[in-house]
Amino acid sequence: MEELPGGPERQSGAGGLPHCYRHPGVETGISCVRCERPICPQCMISASVGFQCPECVRGGAASGPGAGGGTGSTPAAASRPRTVAGGAVTADPRLLTKILIGINVLVFIMQVANNNSFDSSYELVGQAQTTPFGPLVGVAQGQWYRLFTAMFMHANYPHIGFNMLSLWWIGGPLEAALGRARYIALYVLSGLAGSALTYLIASPTEASLGASGAIFGLLGATGVLMKRMNYDMRPLLGLLVVNVIFTFTGGIAWQAHLGGFVAGIVIAIGMVHAPRERRTLLQFGTCALVLVAIVGMVLARTAMLT
Known part of the structure; x- marks a missing residue:
């Protein structure tokens, strides 16, 4: 069950690292650069600086140029979530x-x-x-x-x-x-x-x-x-x-x-x-x-x- 956007989840595991907010059993040392919630490799999406979580990426795409049927110059594909290597984020990552x-x-x-x-x-x-x-x-x-x-x-x-x-x-x-x-x-x-x-x-x-x-x-x-x-x-x-x-x-x-x-x-x-x-x-x-x-x-x- 996903946590709703709000404060970052910082519950630490046995190794001292926080758990990914979307996958509670996975420890991680990476946080979203926008909301600061811990994110694991499965959730992290490459941004211009650091990594973002899927919710922040979707929120940025919805509020960016062209949202709501506007005529922004940025193509929709440019706002799609991407993995750390630039691949598409999929519903079944395995x-x-x-x-x-x-x-x-x-x-x-x-x-x-x-x-x-x-x-x-x-x-x-x-x-x-x-x-x-x-x-x-x-x-x-x-x-x-x-x-x-x-x-x-x-x-x-x-x-x-x-x-x-x-x-x-x-x-x-x-x-x-x-x-x-x-x-x-x-x-x-x-x-x-x-x-x-x-x-x-x-x-x-x-x-x-x-x-x-x-x-x-x-x-x-x-x-x-x-x-x-x-x-x-x-x-x-x-x-x-x-x-x-x-x-x-x-x-x-x-x-x-x-x-x-x-x-x-x-x-x-x-x-x-x-x-x-x-x-x-x-x-x-x-x-x-x-x-x-x-x-x-x-x-x-x-x-x-x-």
Whole structure:
């Protein structure tokens, strides 16, 4: 239930930070520059100076030029609420995260139903080889789609369970902070970067699969966003340490984690630090550069193997 505009809500949580006035369970160190109410990343809307809450943005749009059917020169689109990265604020800020989880779960159900017999057709394998299911064609022989399809496949129940929990915890708030278009670009490019680095430096006969590269990209992007917001980085660093330990002690393809993490950091820097007047150009320019790097790694490795 939303609080009506009035005085700022300053109830502090266990960590000493106030709670977001729209999401009482979320602590935040950011306040609306107009009404001074605490706002979390899901609620904060980028303003000329600082951030505003949705109510103040709607109030400013209603009282600004062109309100009430006038002939103001400012287009209506310019007054629409925007996320910290310039994306549109939506009614369901976790929609894409839910869809991504649904796709991963559906693919895993298909794997289990087919006794994993079709895994060899879609997991990431670099070079052609012979398997118990017959001859296998790899990325080096032209099956580049494996770089993408491997992002939605998982080896077992713990693998998909841990990844989907991580996607929900990390992806939801990040989707709300970036907006849908930027979030899905970050997810896909981070996953592809993880696949490309695995293809580049791992054994070409070693198969890999999983959403970990994309999720590590979200983790890296979350770090950039938290730094931008001056949030306490210690919880994120603790989570990162735990994931690094699992990566290097659990027989996991660390190359995918590293590739996704670096790509996520680079993309997020372009998204949250781009100046407002050139924001879209720099944001999608950064994504394009990461895509060029991905293609470059794939082409370089393919040249080595053929």
